[in-house]
Amino acid sequence: MAESDKFSVAIVGGGLVGSLAAVYCAKRGWKVDVYEARRDPRLESVDSGRSINLALSVRGISALKKAGVDEKILSNMIPMKGRLIHSMDGKLSSQPYGIFGECINSVDRMMMNKHLLDSAEAYPNVKLHFHHELNQCDFDNQKATFTKKDGSSVTVKADIMIGADGVYSRTRQQLMRKSRINFSQQYIDHAWVELAIPPTAEGEYAMDAHHLHIWPRQTFMMIALPNLDKSFTVTLFMPWSKFDAIKTEQDLLTFFRDTFPDSIPFMGEQLLVANYFKNIKGSLAQIKCRPYHYQDKVVIIGDAAHAMVPFYGQGMNCGMEDCIVLDDMFTKHLGDLSSPASLGPSGPAVAAALEEYSENRNPDAEAMCDLAMYNYVEMRSSVTKPEYLFRKKVEGW
Numbered sequence: 001m002a003e004s005d006k007f008s009v010a011i012v013g014g015g016l017v018g019s020l021a022a023v024y025c026a027k028r029g030w031k032v033d034v035y036e037a038r039r040d041p042r043l044e045s046v047d048s049g050r051s052i053n054l055a056l057s058v059r060g061i062s063a064l065k066k067a068g069v070d071e072k073i074l075s076n077m078i079p080m081k082g083r084l085i086h087s088m089d090g091k092l093s094s095q096p097y098g099i100f101g102e103c104i105n106s107v108d109r110m111m112m113n114k115h116l117l118d119s120a121e122a123y124p125n126v127k128l129h130f131h132h133e134l135n136q137c138d139f140d141n142q143k144a145t146f147t148k149k150d151g152s153s154v155t156v157k158a159d160i161m162i163g164a165d166g167v168y169s170r171t172r173q174q175l176m177r178k179s180r181i182n183f184s185q186q187y188i189d190h191a192w193v194e195l196a197i198p199p200t201a202e203g204e205y206a207m208d209a210h211h212l213h214i215w216p217r218q219t220f221m222m223i224a225l226p227n228l229d230k231s232f233t234v235t236l237f238m239p240w241s242k243f244d245a246i247k248t249e250q251d252l253l254t255f256f257r258d259t260f261p262d263s264i265p266f267m268g269e270q271l272l273v274a275n276y277f278k279n280i281k282g283s284l285a286q287i288k289c290r291p292y293h294y295q296d297k298v299v300i301i302g303d304a305a306h307a308m309v310p311f312y313g314q315g316m317n318c319g320m321e322d323c324i325v326l327d328d329m330f331t332k333h334l335g336d337l338s339s340p341a342s343l344g345p346s347g348p349a350v351a352a353a354l355e356e357y358s359e360n361r362n363p364d365a366e367a368m369c370d371l372a373m374y375n376y377v378e379m380r381s382s383v384t385k386p387e388y389l390f391r392k393k394v395e396g397w
């Protein structure tokens with residue numbers, strides 16, 4: 001089939017979900033173009049302001065496996081077999097995630113993103129376009145306009161568009177102008193900042209590397225996930241009012257001495273102060289919307305469709321799972337990868353796939369948003385309660 005006759009997909013966003021979606025579409029033999037607003041992270045380091053490491057769970061791993069891009073990621077992740085609770089008096093208690101050694105895994109966001117971009121680009125039918133920021137869509141005529149680095153615009157045409165452009169998705173904004181989308185956005189009163197625990201002077205982990213560390217303090221908390229270089233990425237979550245109250249180095253050190261005393265020797269006061277005042281304080285929002293598609297023209301996935309607060313560690317995992325569910329719908333309505341109908345699908349078949357994807361995926365994604373919201377209370381408070389420990393015991397922990 002000539003390149004120009006191939007069914008074509010424009011994917012907006014080359015983040016974790018967009019780059020994985022590109023691999024799934026490439027496997028179908030479609031012509032895939034990925035448009036990413038930022039520069040190529042493989043060429044220059046990108047200070048994205050987003051979390052450095054993430055917890056990858058079974059949901060995400062299954063999606064990586066199905067696309068055949070799991071190997072490098074699985075061999076570069078650190079299994080965390082449970083939570084390690086740091087109480088005020090420095091006492092540690094381990095809470096395993098399961099009785100059969102179940103784990104979640106700490107993975108470097110940038111390593112994963114670069115690997116997924118490489119994996120997508122390895123297909124001859126995939127082209128990546130960096131410095132292309134989606135500006136406007138004309139869904140009925142299957143056109144999208146992007147602004148390039150030099151300020152010029154380019155309009156492209158594709159049979160279908162997949163919006164994987166994150167929480168502030170322009171694809172979603174454009175979709176909402178076109179179609180009757182129910183939408184809600186909820187900011188929570190808490191923010192986050194990233195800190196760090198470096199390796200010890202001996203080049204070792206300062207704390208146990210196979211746990212997700214939590215300092216639960218009832219109305220707020222701090223967590224730490226291990227990195228392969230023997231450091232930990234630490235994230236402090238607390239209400240904006242608490243961040244606002246810390247104005248000076250002294251305020252910060254007093255707060256840490258009162259609240260997270262055992263973490264200070266690990267971080268070192270100088271590094272703590274430097275990171276706290278240098279790093280951005282991020283807001284946290286949940287987005288729900290429905291449906292996720294318009295006719296056979298466009299569908300949104302990942303945070304663009306269902307951004308959730310990070311306390312269940314499932315935002316990326318869910319976005320990756322979107323790729324499996326969407327692919328299953330394409331298989332159901334267009335045939336499997338070898339089917340001629342899949343290679344050159346008809347509009348009604350694509351519309352049916354997107355419709356069923358929206359219908360099926362929305363309740364599951366919204367349930368994950370709710371669980372994520374609930375899990376903040378679990379992590380910052382419930383894990384310290386005696387009833388909670390008792391319940392875990394009864395369940396066989």
Ligand code: FAD
Pocket residue numbers: 012013014015016017018035036037038050051053054055056132133134135164165166167168169170171192235282301302303304310312313314315316317318319
């Ligand atoms: P993004 O990662 O936001 O990628 C979107 C991409 O689209 C970006 O590259 C962006 O530059 C690009 N883009 C945006 N607008 C445009 C445009 N107009 N044109 C072209 N490109 C555009 N999830 C987990 O599963 N586990 C965790 O442990 C976890 N921890 C987290 C911790 C924190 C502190 C936070 C804030 C989030 C965490 N998450 C976690 C959630 C996770 O980060 C997101 O769910 C995930 O990044 C979503 O991926 P995405 O590809 O949909 O969106």
